[in-house]
Amino acid sequence: MYEERPALLGGAVVWHRRDARPGPYRVLPDGGTDLILTPGGLLVAGPDTVAHVGTGAAGDTYTGLRFAPGQGPAVLGVPAHELRNLRVPLADLWGERRARIAAERVAGAAEPGAALEALARARLADAEPPEPYVPAVVAALAAGRPVAEVAGAVGLGERQLHRRSLAAFGYGPKTLARVLRMNRALALARAGTPPAAAAALAGYADQAHLAREMRALTGVPLTALL
Incomplete structure (x- = not known):
């Protein structure tokens, strides 16, 4: 349960x-x-x-x-x-x-x-509060915006964003973007969206791209998770 x-x-x-x-x-x-x-x-x-x-x-x-x-x-x-x-x-x-x-x-x-x-x-x-840009970075990456664009939007260079992301999130912004995108696609699929449509809505190139990322991040295919 x-x-x-x-x-x-x-x-x-x-x-x-x-x-x-x-x-x-x-x-x-x-x-x-x-x-x-x-x-x-x-x-x-x-x-x-x-x-x-x-x-x-x-x-x-x-x-x-x-x-x-x-x-x-x-x-x-x-x-x-x-x-x-x-x-x-x-x-x-x-x-x-x-x-x-x-x-x-x-x-x-x-x-x-x-x-x-x-x-x-x-x-x-x-405690010291989280850096004020953290929610904006998460929101932008979750929306599928490129890392360079996200860095510019919060006033950081890409290397700065990467270094600060390690401390805040545990890994760089590209990895965080992959994780957030995978969860977005999974939520769509669990809500009944067909895999091909879920892939497109989540920002994958195609359903095969979604399948590869799902296996890489979760260890099992999307059908097994569902």
Whole structure:
């Protein structure tokens, strides 16, 4: 069972998953990081460049806060590229004591998802805010605008944008654009749009291009995901 809702942090999502039976699960790249309450404590899932495949046990429950692209570093306190394609205990970032206290508060809350939101908001209140151009970069890349055009629009050179994107998103703008485009095409297909039309609307050259990118980023064809 999986369910999610919009979080109080703009663009973030609170989600909950319970594994009904043991077996593998696949988490697709989405440009963001997650703070997750697991049976073993609080875990950080870094930004993925390809799908992460894990194995769950029957009855395991997970509650997570998925940050919008560029939002996680301000909460977690580390550049996103240091977490790329990793799953690390929060204790590795905050220290054993602080992470244990945070985990106990979240696990003991009536609504762990709301407790994760409160934890993140408290951290944001004391942290340096994300760079103001971050939402504009995400929006422009999600709309399919070329990287050079996006860099110019936010007043940065392409190399500057690449360097700052590593810290904010975990990878460069071209990779983020690929991830956002893949998710856009998948959302269209899940809503019933035929694959060829989904490819065109998402900005792919053709359906074959969509198929190649879907396999490269998720490890399986679009039909399997659907």
